[in-house]
Amino acid sequence: MADVLKKVPVREQAPKVRATNFEEVCLGYNKEEAMEEANRCLGCKKAKCMEGCPVSINIPGFVHEVKEGNFEKAYQIIGESSALPAVCGRVCPQETQCEGRCIRGMKGEAVSIGKLERFVADWAKENGIKPVPAAQKNGHKVAVIGSGPSGLTCAGDLAKMGYDVTIFEALHKAGGVLVYGIPEFRLPKDKVVAAEVENVKSLGVKIETNVIIGKSVTIDELLKDEGFEAVFIGSGAGLPMFMGIPGEQANGVFSANEYLTRNNLMKAFREDYDTPIAHGKKVAVVGGGNVAMDAARTALRLGAEVHIIYRRSEAELPARKEEVHHAKEEGVQFDLLCNPVEILTDDKDWVTGIKCIRMELGEPDASGRRRPVEIPGSEFTIDVDTVIMSLGTSPNPLISSTTIGLDVNKRKCIIADEEFGKTSKEGVYAGGDAVTGAATVILAMGAGKAGARGIDEYIKSKYAK
Amino acid sequence: MYKILNAEKLSANVFLMDVEAPRVAKHCLPGQFVIVKMDEVGERIPLTICDYDAEKGTVTIVFQPAGASTTRMAQLKAGDYFEDFVGPLGQPSELCHEDLEELKKKKIVFVAGGVGTAPVYPQVKWLHEHGITADAIVGAKTKDLLILEDKMKEVCNLYVTTDDGSYVRKGMGTDVLRDLVQNQGKEYDLCVAIGPMIMMKFVCLLTKELNIPTVVSMNPIMVDGTGMCGACRLMVGGEVKFACVDGPEFDGHKVDFDLAMKRQQMYKTEEGRALLKLQEGDTHHGGCGHCGGDK
Ligand SMILES: Cc1cc2nc3c(=O)[nH]c(=O)nc-3n(C[C@H](O)[C@H](O)[C@H](O)COP(=O)(O)OP(=O)(O)OC[C@H]3O[C@@H](n4cnc5c(N)ncnc54)[C@H](O)[C@@H]3O)c2cc1C
Ligand SMILES: Cc1cc2nc3c(=O)[nH]c(=O)nc-3n(C[C@H](O)[C@H](O)[C@H](O)COP(=O)(O)OP(=O)(O)OC[C@H]3O[C@@H](n4cnc5c(N)ncnc54)[C@H](O)[C@@H]3O)c2cc1C
Ligand code: SF4
Ligand code: SF4
Ligand code: FES
Numbered sequence: 001m002a003d004v005l006k007k008v009p010v011r012e013q014a015p016k017v018r019a020t021n022f023e024e025v026c027l028g029y030n031k032e033e034a035m036e037e038a039n040r041c042l043g044c045k046k047a048k049c050m051e052g053c054p055v056s057i058n059i060p061g062f063v064h065e066v067k068e069g070n071f072e073k074a075y076q077i078i079g080e081s082s083a084l085p086a087v088c089g090r091v092c093p094q095e096t097q098c099e100g101r102c103i104r105g106m107k108g109e110a111v112s113i114g115k116l117e118r119f120v121a122d123w124a125k126e127n128g129i130k131p132v133p134a135a136q137k138n139g140h141k142v143a144v145i146g147s148g149p150s151g152l153t154c155a156g157d158l159a160k161m162g163y164d165v166t167i168f169e170a171l172h173k174a175g176g177v178l179v180y181g182i183p184e185f186r187l188p189k190d191k192v193v194a195a196e197v198e199n200v201k202s203l204g205v206k207i208e209t210n211v212i213i214g215k216s217v218t219i220d221e222l223l224k225d226e227g228f229e230a231v232f233i234g235s236g237a238g239l240p241m242f243m244g245i246p247g248e249q250a251n252g253v254f255s256a257n258e259y260l261t262r263n264n265l266m267k268a269f270r271e272d273y274d275t276p277i278a279h280g281k282k283v284a285v286v287g288g289g290n291v292a293m294d295a296a297r298t299a300l301r302l303g304a305e306v307h308i309i310y311r312r313s314e315a316e317l318p319a320r321k322e323e324v325h326h327a328k329e330e331g332v333q334f335d336l337l338c339n340p341v342e343i344l345t346d347d348k349d350w351v352t353g354i355k356c357i358r359m360e361l362g363e364p365d366a367s368g369r370r371r372p373v374e375i376p377g378s379e380f381t382i383d384v385d386t387v388i389m390s391l392g393t394s395p396n397p398l399i400s401s402t403t404i405g406l407d408v409n410k411r412k413c414i415i416a417d418e419e420f421g422k423t424s425k426e427g428v429y430a431g432g433d434a435v436t437g438a439a440t441v442i443l444a445m446g447a448g449k450a451g452a453r454g455i456d457e458y459i460k461s462k463y464a465k
Numbered sequence: 466m467y468k469i470l471n472a473e474k475l476s477a478n479v480f481l482m483d484v485e486a487p488r489v490a491k492h493c494l495p496g497q498f499v500i501v502k503m504d505e506v507g508e509r510i511p512l513t514i515c516d517y518d519a520e521k522g523t524v525t526i527v528f529q530p531a532g533a534s535t536t537r538m539a540q541l542k543a544g545d546y547f548e549d550f551v552g553p554l555g556q557p558s559e560l561c562h563e564d565l566e567e568l569k570k571k572k573i574v575f576v577a578g579g580v581g582t583a584p585v586y587p588q589v590k591w592l593h594e595h596g597i598t599a600d601a602i603v604g605a606k607t608k609d610l611l612i613l614e615d616k617m618k619e620v621c622n623l624y625v626t627t628d629d630g631s632y633v634r635k636g637m638g639t640d641v642l643r644d645l646v647q648n649q650g651k652e653y654d655l656c657v658a659i660g661p662m663i664m665m666k667f668v669c670l671l672t673k674e675l676n677i678p679t680v681v682s683m684n685p686i687m688v689d690g691t692g693m694c695g696a697c698r699l700m701v702g703g704e705v706k707f708a709c710v711d712g713p714e715f716d717g718h719k720v721d722f723d724l725a726m727k728r729q730q731m732y733k734t735e736e737g738r739a740l741l742k743l744q745e746g747d748t749h750h751g752g753c754g755h756c757g758g759d760k
Contacts (some may be wrong), residue, residue, distance in 0.1 A: 172551070172692075178692075209549035210549050214551065215553055216489060217488060238693035249698065251727060251728060254696070255694055258696045261689060261693070266509070274507050274508040274533045274534045274537075275509075347726075396691065396692050398692065442699055
């Protein structure tokens, strides 16, 4: 009998093997493993885990069905709250959300809720279970901007209510960060992301790619000329930040967005695609979030020695625990408590190294994390030929600057209420990273749901009058 | 899918295509660009809008094969399709925003180099339609590489020059500009230079000397064209600018051309070249010299 205090281990590709390929790292549970893990759940009456899930999935409910082997039922229970379980099961920061609150975790390891959710979603996919389209269309047209988690969820929910929904996407492929940002080895593009997009399409949602709202057409035109009665903005936070240190414009310095887009969306890692990518020999990735881990592990798979440079200590790394653990296993080196001050270059302006200064943790700052302070005179240099800046992103002003009457805050985030995604402009709703700044898939998804509710109420109340 | 309605070869290595893209055609203005992607494996290629017809819903692009994707693109014919065609991207030329009466008082000269003639065309045409006839200097390496001569003549005072003297006169665009200003008594309030970066750099050095404000259209390496990746960043007047959203047109006297030219070489190092060859196999074509390097 397995130790009930421990999670049923999940099968993974061996670190040495996976560090050279782009296949998914985690292989997930099979039926038996899933049922065994589900058995560890205590089925708590006051389930703490649910409080940790931003969309309050009925976790004891679905886990119970997994235990009984009723996977379809489990899928339906999850489906009441989440539209993207195959994605969230893979990328949610479970240790700070659902699993972080699990009673099992007080003495031993939490129930592996994420892995169970993923299992159920994958099982449903393999068994051809699809969401059910609305029985009847209501004839009202709604436009959704962006095909990331918030847009896909909002569109899916509205379509299920009978709305005629069109998603407009700036890039040539739907999925948002799920296709251009998060790498294949963490979130398979065909098997998971494309399948989720197909699900939304099967509900009757149209997706028009290559349309940049604010450039190809404006929101005001969608409302006035194209017959849309409401708009949901789920345009994400795509604008990369840089540090502003000397040498940052040199050749070999990339934003994580560029590096990951080249590799994920444009598939530079595959020889049959035209897009080039820099194959550094020694790469420094600056930052400590999921994006930094993804860039580092991508560079590693392209053959580089990789250093993560982060100014706080390991405890403060904002990335999911699992990603940090995987990155270490694969051989990514962590240079913690140090901060870049300059990027060094040769006479042709190519990167030759990165000069850093050591840091120590001082008093806690506004975020409650201890503020890193420089240790004078502690500068040192790491020889690298590539630097990837992964310092965070902010919302793109393209939409806010071309839409009359849409208010943004000083961080350029669109102002929208949490419950319904209502903005300052009539008929316009928003959610996801465009509103919150860079956050998580599950929060974006939740915001998409809220927006769908808001739009439904808005259109209904218009006709009730 | 975006249908190619017409495909022409303008010169030995310059191709023109009219593409059906109603949303772009309806909203674009001179100075803006599109990104095209030929098929699943193709790169996203930024190309300046050379002409457009809002009623027919078509956009004209003119390009020169530089690497794998553009070389494959050159083989497309009328009736074929682009898988992706997105735009209009970037800011319209400032001319489009200026007060027309003010603009009419201005003397404007365009300097175009090589395939840069294509993006100059919609601007002089736009001015012509608004009752302004500009001067335009078009430089080509040799007679065979001169493009759009007849179309240009209809909408501006055209001065042609060839590097090797094989047509009209011998010399570069900068030589003509100097001649016009210093020997023929021309006075200009604005210069617009579009072409390879090295050419724009030299035009700017000259116009600084001649004291003519100058606008250039930058063509750095791009990926998304929406401000998401930062690949297109430039230093302009000491500030970081993203060419795809802040440009592509900038005050030429403020652009750090040397940095921009170095950045354009990003995928052109020895290693990069070998890598491209490896990645692209037989389809690898030029891109590391054939294209003239800078366009
Ligand atoms: C590399 C990386 C790794 C991450 N890892 C995790 C993780 O492990 N776990 C987690 O929970 N979160 C993770 N995140 C964060 C998460 O992906 C985002 O919070 C989430 O995708 C936000 O969803 P969204 O729908 O708001 O926007 P996005 O996913 O950003 O989608 C926005 C879409 O809108 C499109 N768009 C933008 N402007 C326009 C316009 N003007 N017209 C038309 N379309 C437009 C964009 O092209 C894009 O497709 C990660 C993010 C990145 C970048
Ligand atoms: C705003 C803008 C407008 C442009 N307008 C035109 C136009 O109207 N007509 C035209 O012919 N070209 C134009 N260009 C340049 C054109 O986009 C490039 O020639 C093209 O992207 C090369 O693609 P490729 O896949 O064939 O080459 P790749 O295989 O990507 O590259 C081949 C070689 O070209 C270099 N390269 C890649 N991208 C660029 C680039 N943007 N500029 C210079 N070198 C590059 C690479 O370093 C590589 O060595 C424009 C570029 C920009 C940014
Ligand atoms: S959606 Fe995320 S937080 Fe909620 S139960 Fe699933 S994995 Fe946990
Ligand atoms: S808190 Fe843990 S044990 Fe309790 S219901 Fe939730 S998952 Fe099961
Ligand atoms: S091309 Fe990506 S930001 Fe300009």
